[in-house]
Amino acid sequence: MELLKEKILKDGKAVGDNIVKVDSFLNHQIDIELLQNIGKEFYERFRNDDINKILTIEASGIAIAAITALYFKVPVVFAKKTQSLNLDKDTYTSKVYSYTKEKHYDIKVSKKYLKKEDNILIIDDFLARGQAALGLCNLVEQSKGNVKGIGIVVEKGFQDGRELLLEKGFKLESLAIVRKIYEGKIIF
Amino acid sequence: MELLKEKILKDGKAVGDNIVKVDSFLNHQIDIELLQNIGKEFYERFRNDDINKILTIEASGIAIAAITALYFKVPVVFAKKTQSLNLDKDTYTSKVYSYTKEKHYDIKVSKKYLKKEDNILIIDDFLARGQAALGLCNLVEQSKGNVKGIGIVVEKGFQDGRELLLEKGFKLESLAIVRKIYEGKIIF
Numbered sequence: 001m002e003l004l005k006e007k008i009l010k011d012g013k014a015v016g017d018n019i020v021k022v023d024s025f026l027n028h029q030i031d032i033e034l035l036q037n038i039g040k041e042f043y044e045r046f047r048n049d050d051i052n053k054i055l056t057i058e059a060s061g062i063a064i065a066a067i068t069a070l071y072f073k074v075p076v077v078f079a080k081k082t083q084s085l086n087l088d089k090d091t092y093t094s095k096v097y098s099y100t101k102e103k104h105y106d107i108k109v110s111k112k113y114l115k116k117e118d119n120i121l122i123i124d125d126f127l128a129r130g131q132a133a134l135g136l137c138n139l140v141e142q143s144k145g146n147v148k149g150i151g152i153v154v155e156k157g158f159q160d161g162r163e164l165l166l167e168k169g170f171k172l173e174s175l176a177i178v179r180k181i182y183e184g185k186i187i188f
Numbered sequence: 189m190e191l192l193k194e195k196i197l198k199d200g201k202a203v204g205d206n207i208v209k210v211d212s213f214l215n216h217q218i219d220i221e222l223l224q225n226i227g228k229e230f231y232e233r234f235r236n237d238d239i240n241k242i243l244t245i246e247a248s249g250i251a252i253a254a255i256t257a258l259y260f261k262v263p264v265v266f267a268k269k270t271q272s273l274n275l276d277k278d279t280y281t282s283k284v285y286s287y288t289k290e291k292h293y294d295i296k297v298s299k300k301y302l303k304k305e306d307n308i309l310i311i312d313d314f315l316a317r318g319q320a321a322l323g324l325c326n327l328v329e330q331s332k333g334n335v336k337g338i339g340i341v342v343e344k345g346f347q348d349g350r351e352l353l354l355e356k357g358f359k360l361e362s363l364a365i366v367r368k369i370y371e372g373k374i375i376f
Binding site: 023024025028029030031032033035036058059062063065066067069070073074075076077078080087088109110112113 | 211212213216217218219220221223224246247250251253254255257258261262263264265266268275276297298300301
């Protein structure tokens with residue numbers, strides 16, 4: 001998606017050889033017009049997959065999923081990372097390993113909001129080593145629903161997330177794939 | 189907002205005499221069509237307040253803020269509750285007391301995303317004792333920006349959040365005000 005790549009080159013920032021910082025328009029401050037274009041693009045790529053629900057994970061996936069859902073005209077469910085009063089006791093739970101924080105954390109969705117007849121599109125801001133996406137897929141699998149696709153805004157193509165997801169047979173679409181970070185430059 | 193009140197009566201749930209559960213359409217699973225109506229309603233109520241940015245707090249405020257921002261055509265910034273790699277070191281920070289968790293937590297926004305020329309609309313899903321909203325207002329005050337309004341989806345009218353916000357002179361609009369919960373019924 002050219003518009004997104006241009007935006008990343010213009011307003012994104014490489015930190016070291018591993019971090020792509022997009023907090024000025026994607027995951028802290030949010031450029032809503034860009035998100036509309038992202039939503040439309042996901043719709044183009046998954047419109048024939050009978051999606052009836054979008055699943056994401058708090059917090060950075062939520063705005064992307066909400067705007068994308070406008071085009072699909074389907075509800076969004078977001079997995080929670082923390083126990084909250086609003087969460088039922090009866091949840092699907094999956095353990096996700098965070099390489100950056102070097103620890104496992106639980107993600108949870110109330111059983112009421114994932115059904116076996118669901119055709120789910122998983123949306124997230126980043127794909128790196130695939131652990132969050134695999135955790136979300138696992139929640140859907142527990143519910144016996146169908147993961148019809150995984151839509152990612154920025155993929156770190158130099159890490160192994162894609163491989164792990166394709167191995168499991170999932171349809172994966174990333175709108176921008178960063179091939180490498182070289183001398184402070186983001187290279188697609 | 190009648191449509192919202194009807195939805196709360198139909199799909200919301202009272203738990204004890206204090207909790208209004210709206211996780212089937214607002215803060216776990218999200219009804220995007222309802223959110224569009226909520227966004228339009230916020231726009232009607234704050235359209236003359238020169239809003240140039242919407243500020244909310246992760247996680248439940250994000251979807252509401254993002255859809256509302258479509259009508260204002262402005263960016264969204266969400267305050268973070270947890271330290272993350274994406275967050276700059278240079279932040280405005282405010283302490284928020286959670287009555288439900290009985291502890292303080294920090295909320296943070298990178299200084300880059302709140303400016304003194306900003307006219308901010310604060311959006312959140314719930315208003316109860318006003319601590320999160322006051323914390324968000326405090327972040328804006330630190331940046332010398334202007335809080336032009338506070339938009340709340342569901343207010344617990346039997347708690348003191350409204351009083352605390354009005355005392356400080358803020359314009360407050362709540363789309364549904366729950367007057368009390370009585371014998372398992374939500375009463376507006």
